[in-house]
Amino acid sequence: MNMKLRQLLLLAFVLLLPGVLQAADLIKEKSFSGANEIKVLFTGTVDAAIVGDISRYIVYEENDPDIKLALTAATVTDGGRGVILKFAEPLNSANTHVVSIRGLNGAGAVDFKVSKSYLGYLLSILISAMLINNFVFTKYLGLCVFFGTSKRKSTAKGMGVVFTIVMLVSASMSWFFYQYILIPFNLNFLQIVVFIGLVSLTVQAVDTILRKVNPVLFNSFGVFLVLVIANCIIIAVPLILANSNYNYFETFMLALGAGGGFLLALYLMSSVRERLEIAKIPSSFKGLPIAFIVAGQFAMAFLGFSGLKLF
Amino acid sequence: MTNTKSIGQLLSRGILSENPIFKLALSMCPAVGISTTVMNGVMLGVAVFFVQVFSSVTISLFKDQIHPRIRIPTYTLTIATWVTVIDLVLAAYMPGAYAKMGIFVKLIVAFAIITMRLEMFACKENVKDSFWDGVGMGLGFLVGMVVIGFVRELLGSGTILGYDVLGFKPLLFFILPCAGFFVVGLMMAFFNWIEVFYKQKRGVRS
Amino acid sequence: MKDILSIVFRLTLTCLMAATVMGAAFIFTNKAKKHNEHVREERTMYALLGYSEAKPAPASIVLHQIYRYIITEGERQYVSYLIPLESGKPGAPPTYSLISLDLQGKMVDQKPVAIDGEKIREREDRDRAVMAAVGPGKDVHFADHTIIVTENGKRIAYLLGGKFPGFKTFINVMLALDPSYTMVGLEILEHEEDPGLGAEIEQDYFKNQFQGKSIKTLKDLKVVKEPLPAEYQQALEGGMAEADMARIMEKYKDKDIYALTGATISSKSVTDGVKGMAKKFAYRLDILDNILKEQQIAVSF
Known part of the structure; x- marks a missing residue:
């Protein structure tokens, strides 16, 4: 638990003060480049005899500290301000790598971690939940509400927005409950009851608050609140979170992606269905059957996103 | 008013005239998501069947004790309890099949069909009728899942319940993830067509 | 007021009943779940070694479980192996020892671990025993699980369990190597x-x-x-x-x-x-x- 908290604080720090942490270091930039290279840029000129000497380096993956990766060359670049480390085998850039250089800073070793940017990782969770693993078209969840509310564009937008808001609140609460109550007390088997309870609570709370604060908005969006609870995506997201051990930021991104993906799916579908109403369709296909066929075509189109890697 | 309903009527209503998948179009997610084989359909169908029957009977037993203002929370809690029980039992005794169904067993808790039957039937009727109503609805879902699973497994991998019946794979497309939408849509259209066809025939006769 | 009291009372009663039902189900099924998981795991292991129900493994085949831990103490990290020791007498229950190596591959220490052959397979019991053995102030992290298969005391295969990211989520596998590290087989345990x-x-x-x-x-x-x-x-x-x-x-x-x-x-x-x-x-x-x-x-x- 302590780890989680520390992680959170650290992350907030890193996000707020970019550069400060690194400026204290000798290292200005470090990144993976190519399949088997790590590129390092120092803040000033460094001794080429030290950084160019591969025997001074120890490089390993953070999870396997006992397995040293074999270096083949260290080429000094940028007029003595940078170095490119070449490895014998391709690196797995999904894992964090730890690089340690002996003798660069006096007698001690300089350690630093090389990983893909965390913001990029968070964005990839968002994009993945929205497009690649869209909850409606590739995970087949929330279909009842999806087909029920995708007849009109205005309804679709309302439902999508309300759903995203409830999703964010309830997923956040579920994450805290899961991390700080269910896991420590070994109550994992109560997942279903706790999550559905939290969703009902959120829906009720949003209902009450909206009714008091903005009755106009409530009149237009209130009807969708009841439907949110019948949508299985809202209960699927906490269950997925429980399986994948995400931290809070990742949870937030997944919830946002799930909500955004649902909104996108609803909007696309309602645009088609508004046109379908004036189209000539065989009578036995009218209504739901043709909607299913259209959804199937969307699902096929969304298959095209699979394997998409942005970050 | 519904006291005169016989067991047969209760059953046939769930399976045919108010089939949860094809007629009410509720609880569609698993029908599209994991109906790639007959076995998956049977497993999830059985899980839903038990949750529906147990929840119906529980609510019907305690219907006089439930305060009307907390009706819906009580239903949710009842369903969640039975889903948890089924989930634990399946995970313990059928780990292989459970792994195939993934998250869908837990998601039974959000099935509109179960809450709907509790609200419309079990909270008003006696235990016996509620039981048969639950059985009918549960069977209706099971039958729907099996039919979809049958079509997809036969056309997709040429097998039934894992046994090779065709000896070749006619159309891989049918077990691809997105084909669930097409199969359900086409079957709904087919049932609509049959209904219209019979109505016309009857109309001609009379 | 009376209404609210009645609602609270009934809701509490409902929750209590639900908790009883779920708790009972959990207690009844938990043991069976663990047992079935072990049975399944063992069946996979023997299948990878070429044995099945029709052709059961002879008694001379023994599976030795080895668990790898990463132990962090401040800045320093150790790789520790929880291994069964030679018991001396045949038939005696094995005793376990935690061998810690530093990152350069030099032995640091060897500590006895108080655990028996049944409990070692439960992640929680095992983690607790290892933590007790290494002492407080250290971060203990389970890394992986390996099985060394011997026949009449001679190594015939290694079974490795592992998990890595697949296309959608994680793929959980077990693979078998022979003593010269040539692949004998691969089994996919879980995937989505x-x-x-x-x-x-x-x-x-x-x-x-x-x-x-x-x-x-x-x-x-x-x-x-x-x-x-x-x-x-x-x-x-x-x-x-x-x-x-x-x-x-x-x-x-x-x-x-x-x-x-x-x-x-x-x-x-x-x-x-x-x-x-x-x-x-x-x-x-x-x-x-x-x-x-x-x-x-x-x-x-």
């Missing part, structure tokens, strides 16, 4: 790949391609996007005479892995995952064996 596409990784014609790959071949094993040759597919699925099968398997022994149609990424994930697992294991076991020999620690395997 798409049916008809990535899910084909569990089919014989894909996973059996790993059979017979030596550690040298494995190190630069790649995935090729070529159609699987018909004779190779037939051999992989086991639909021909044994002599022919052996000949064809031999022919394709050092070839790359043929990607599944429409699931190149899943194929590549499995190949890379298996490659990494085998490579790391071979590296570590050599170090551990050397240490055990140097320190003259009598282990059961």
Whole structure:
């Protein structure tokens, strides 16, 4: 638990003060480049005899500290301000790598971690939940509400927005409950009851608050609140979170992606269905059957996103 | 008013005239998501069947004790309890099949069909009728899942319940993830067509 | 007011009843769940070694469980192995010891761990025992689980369990190596790949391609996007005479892995995952064996 908290604080720090942490270091930039290279840029000129000497380096993956990766060359670049480390085998850039250089800073070793940017990782969770693993078209969840509310564009937008808001609140609460109550007390088997309870609570709370604060908005969006609870995506997201051990930021991104993906799916579908109403369709296909066929075509189109890697 | 309903009527209503998948179009997610084989359909169908029957009977037993203002929370809690029980039992005794169904067993808790039957039937009727109503609805879902699973497994991998019946794979497309939408849509259209066809025939006769 | 009291009372009662039902179900099923998981795991292990219900393993075959932990103490990290020791008398229950190595592969210490053969298989019990053995103030992190198989005291195979990212979520596998680190078999335990596409990784014609790959071949094993040759597919699925099968398997022994149609990424994930697992294991076991020999620690395997 302590780890989680520390992680959170650290992350907030890193996000707020970019550069400060690194400026204290000798290292200005470090990144993976190519399949088997790590590129390092120092803040000033460094001794080429030290950084160019591969025997001074120890490089390993953070999870396997006992397995040293074999270096083949260290080429000094940028007029003595940078170095490119070449490895014998391709690196797995999904894992964090730890690089340690002996003798660069006096007698001690300089350690630093090389990983893909965390913001990029968070964005990839968002994009993945929205497009690649869209909850409606590739995970087949929330279909009842999806087909029920995708007849009109205005309804679709309302439902999508309300759903995203409830999703964010309830997923956040579920994450805290899961991390700080269910896991420590070994109550994992109560997942279903706790999550559905939290969703009902959120829906009720949003209902009450909206009714008091903005009755106009409530009149237009209130009807969708009841439907949110019948949508299985809202209960699927906490269950997925429980399986994948995400931290809070990742949870937030997944919830946002799930909500955004649902909104996108609803909007696309309602645009088609508004046109379908004036189209000539065989009578036995009218209504739901043709909607299913259209959804199937969307699902096929969304298959095209699979394997998409942005970050 | 519904006291005169016989067991047969209760059953046939769930399976045919108010089939949860094809007629009410509720609880569609698993029908599209994991109906790639007959076995998956049977497993999830059985899980839903038990949750529906147990929840119906529980609510019907305690219907006089439930305060009307907390009706819906009580239903949710009842369903969640039975889903948890089924989930634990399946995970313990059928780990292989459970792994195939993934998250869908837990998601039974959000099935509109179960809450709907509790609200419309079990909270008003006696235990016996509620039981048969639950059985009918549960069977209706099971039958729907099996039919979809049958079509997809036969056309997709040429097998039934894992046994090779065709000896070749006619159309891989049918077990691809997105084909669930097409199969359900086409079957709904087919049932609509049959209904219209019979109505016309009857109309001609009379 | 009376209304509210009545609501609260009834809701509490409902919750209590629900809790009783769920709690009872949990207690009843938990034991069976653990038991069935073990049975399933063991069946997979024996299947990888070539035994089945029709052909049970002889009593001379023994499985030795080894658990690897990473222990962090401030800035320093150790790699520790929880291993069964030679019990001396035949039939006596094994005792366990935690051997810690530093990152350079030098032995740091050896500590006895108070745990028995049943409890060691439960993650929580095992973690607790290891934590008690290393003392407070250290971060103990379970890394992986390996099984060394011996027949009459001679090593015949290694079984490695592992998990790596697939196309959708994680793929959980177990692979078998022989004492020279040549692949004996691969079993896909859990995955969530798409049916008809990535899910084909569990089919014989894909996973059996790993059979017979030596550690040298494995190190630069790649995935090729070529159609699987018909004779190779037939051999992989086991639909021909044994002599022919052996000949064809031999022919394709050092070839790359043929990607599944429409699931190149899943194929590549499995190949890379298996490659990494085998490579790391071979590296570590050599170090551990050397240490055990140097320190003259009598282990059961």
